[in-house]
Amino acid sequence: MENRVKKYREEAGITQEGLAQQAGVSRQSIISIEKGQYVPTTILALKISKLLKAPVEDLFVLEKKDWK
Amino acid sequence: MNTILIPRQYKWIGLAVFLLSFVGLIVIGMLYPETWEQSEPRRKIANVLMLIGLLLLVLSKERVEDEFINDCRLRAFRTAFLAGIIYFILDSADLLQGAVIKSSFGLLIFEIGIYLIMFYISKTGLKNGEQG
The missing domain is CATH 1.10.287 (Helix Hairpins)
Incomplete structure (x- = not known):
């Protein structure tokens, strides 16, 4: 799954630490999500979506391989 | 998922217990070579302490x-x-x-x-x- 969290976060002018604090997770979680190492749960994805004021389907985009 | 964990400070207590029992085992083993036998009581106590230390380390919370x-x-x-x-x-x-x-x-x-x-x-x- 492709994710654009980093792009939207930078556009919103929020740091990884700031986003992590607001979402109630560690900075390491945000780093891992942005690097695509970790796929967040629906709850965290929705929280990030609200905090970055971006639709969740714009932040996390399904790729062809995800359908296999 | 709710995981039962112990407070974060136990991480350091666990590490200390593990290191002390590990070093203690080596020191006692040098003084009394029979300690290296698995069935030796001092060896057993040190082994249990090492495991308890590691268990505390594993079960303690992260920041x-x-x-x-x-x-x-x-x-x-x-x-x-x-x-x-x-x-x-x-x-x-x-x-x-x-x-x-x-x-x-x-x-x-x-x-x-x-x-x-x-x-x-x-x-x-x-x-x-x-x-x-």
Whole structure:
């Protein structure tokens, strides 16, 4: 799954630490999500979506391989 | 997922218990060579203390407990469990001639060691290079 969290976060002018604090997770979680190492749960994805004021389907985009 | 964990300060207590019992075992072993026997009471006490120390280390909370940490924990447990089984199978088939691990205690230490290594690798993202 492709994710654009980093792009939207930078556009919103929020740091990884700031986003992590607001979402109630560690900075390491945000780093891992942005690097695509970790796929967040629906709850965290929705929280990030609200905090970055971006639709969740714009932040996390399904790729062809995800359908296999 | 709700995981039952103990307060974070137990991490340092666990580490101290492990190191002290490990160093203690080596010192006592040098003074009394018979201590190296698995059945020797002092050796057994040191082994149990080492395991208790590692258990405290494994069960203590991280600074921030979130779903990512739970995921790291799960992956580390899975790897350690599989490593233990693979080791046991190889050992049973006599494929590990001259292996260092020769007891159930050794196997447990091996598994907890694998768990701790895998957990910190997953947590710090060492597997995939620098942090963003």
